[in-house]
Amino acid sequence: MNFQNTREFAQELDRQDELAKYREEFIFPQVNGKNVIYFTGNSLGLQSKAAKKYVEEVMQDWGNLAVEGHFYADKPWWDYQERFCQPLSEIVGAKPTEVGVMNTLTVNLHLLMVSFYQPSSKKFKIICEEKAFPSDQYMFQSQVAFHAKSIGFDPKEAIVEIKRREGEHNIRLEDVLSKIEEVGEELALVLIGGVNYYTGQVFDMKTITEAGHKVGAFVGWDLAHAAGNIELKLHDWNVDFAAWCSYKYMNSGPGNASGYFIHEKHHNDTTLSRFAGWWGHNKERRFLMEPNFDPARSADGWQISNLPVLTLAPYLASVHMFAAIGMPKLIKKRDLITSYLEFILHEIDAEIEGTEFEIITPSNPNERACQLSVYLHGQGRALFEYLMKNGVITDWREPNVIRLAPVPLYSSFEDMYEFGQILKKGILG
Ligand SMILES: Cc1ncc(COP(=O)(O)O)c(C=O)c1O
Numbered sequence: 427m428n429f430q431n432t433r434e435f436a437q438e439l440d441r442q443d444e445l446a447k448y449r450e451e452f453i454f455p456q457v458n459g460k461n462v463i464y465f466t467g468n469s470l471g472l473q474s475k476a477a478k479k480y481v482e483e484v485m486q487d488w489g490n491l492a493v494e495g496h497f498y499a500d501k502p503w504w505d506y507q508e509r510f511c512q513p514l515s516e517i518v519g520a521k522p523t524e525v526g527v528m529n530t531l532t533v534n535l536h537l538l539m540v541s542f543y544q545p546s547s548k549k550f551k552i553i554c555e556e557k558a559f560p561s562d563q564y565m566f567q568s569q570v571a572f573h574a575k576s577i578g579f580d581p582k583e584a585i586v587e588i589k590r591r592e593g594e595h596n597i598r599l600e601d602v603l604s605k606i607e608e609v610g611e612e613l614a615l616v617l618i619g620g621v622n623y624y625t626g627q628v629f630d631m632k633t634i635t636e637a638g639h640k641v642g643a644f645v646g647w648d649l650a651h652a653a654g655n656i657e658l659k660l661h662d663w664n665v666d667f668a669a670w671c672s673y674k675y676m677n678s679g680p681g682n683a684s685g686y687f688i689h690e691k692h693h694n695d696t697t698l699s700r701f702a703g704w705w706g707h708n709k710e711r712r713f714l715m716e717p718n719f720d721p722a723r724s725a726d727g728w729q730i731s732n733l734p735v736l737t738l739a740p741y742l743a744s745v746h747m748f749a750a751i752g753m754p755k756l757i758k759k760r761d762l763i764t765s766y767l768e769f770i771l772h773e774i775d776a777e778i779e780g781t782e783f784e785i786i787t788p789s790n791p792n793e794r795a796c797q798l799s800v801y802l803h804g805q806g807r808a809l810f811e812y813l814m815k816n817g818v819i820t821d822w823r824e825p826n827v828i829r830l831a832p833v834p835l836y837s838s839f840e841d842m843y844e845f846g847q848i849l850k851k852g853i854l855g
């Protein structure tokens with residue numbers, strides 16, 4: 427499409443946008459009496475109007491029914507999580523029995539590593555990406571330290587990071603594959619962010635998963651920046667496990683629950699260790715209070731505690747909205763609005779001397795989703811602060827990168843145009 431950097435053109439794209447009406451379903455913070463231009467749905471998604479209704483429903487049931495709500499609420503609490511399985515399975519490309527919600531992201535990745543990182547003295551290495559999100563790095567370090575002494579391997583050798591090549595911002599697939607081959611039989615686990623939080627790079631999960639399996643490793647994915655953002659086919663890709671937070675693209679609220687996936691091929695595997703609790707016990711027999719753990723033969727078998735229902739309520743509102751729309755439409759708009767933002771950035775960059783906006787996110791549409799990370803050469807933190815003051819909510823990452831994520835559910839094309847104008851003013855004064 428031949429884009430134009432005019433308000434009329436952006437408004438025309440909004441008129442043609444079949445998802446435009448969903449913007450009304452969200453609450454935008456106000457700056458100078460106007461909706462902000464919100465680019466940080468990759469950090470915390472906006473509150474939907476439905477979220478409050480779902481929470482209020484639980485509050486009312488709690489008030490009216492108290493303990494009886496577990497079984498007699500409209501959406502009974504004891505199996506509240508089952509309402510997620512169908513819609514979530516569509517979002518991440520899984521069978522409904524392969525997904526669940528519980529805890530928070532890093533906690534779930536730790537718990538999944540209990541099952542899928544069982545090192546021996548010969549097979550103990552973990553492949554991850556260089557500069558993974560810090561929480562993942564700390565997780566790897568602590569998992570390795572936890573096992574190293576009893577198994578007797580050198581913790582310093584255990585974590586193998588895939589590096590970017592000199593002068594490049596993104597990791598090459600060929601480098602991931604050759605590292606997997608090089609580590610070979612010593613490789614116990616590959617665990618990478620499916621979409622890199624800093625650059626927005628989307629990894630070829632199918633190919634990497636296959637390569638990991640070829641050398642006998644488990645392969646898992648941190649899908650924090652992927653769930654609700656990109657097409658996923660976790661079942662077909664034969665991924666062993668994955669987890670994601672729900673507060674980014676899935677708009678479930680700050681620090682909210684994590685979704686997780688465990689491939690059905692593992693559901694009956696009793697050799698996998700796991701940390702158990704009564705909510706993972708055989709569902710029909712859960713309330714018999716039996717002494718021995720009999721795990722549910724599905725992803726539910728990894729549940730531990732009864733559910734934080736109030737917390738799950740806004741997440742349920744969100745998955746219902748995603749289910750009503752479907753990922754294909756979101757992805758279609760995502761690609762158009764991201765390309766439009768890219769075009770606007772190039773236009774403004776070309777107009778202004780002395781600046782250079784280097785988009786470090788891959789330009790190949792197969793390797794990016796809705797985030798553009800922009801290196802603002804010639805500009806400093808003052809520009810970021812100007813943007814924030816003028817109603818553009820973005821984030822700053824050292825040394826000089828802003829991340830912009832136009833979210834297809836609630837961002838408009840006119841937002842992109844307006845952002846360009848504010849950016850220009852911020853630079854030219
Ligand atoms: C890739 C990635 N992993 C892990 C986390 C941490 O998640 P949590 O604090 O929910 O455990 C985040 C974001 O906060 C993230 O972007």
Ligand SMILES: Nc1ccccc1C(=O)C[C@H](N)C(=O)O
Pocket residue numbers: 468469470559623650681
């Ligand atoms: N949960 C948060 C709480 C406080 C500050 C940031 C976060 C984020 O989620 C950061 C996000 N993971 C990121 O990619 O930057």
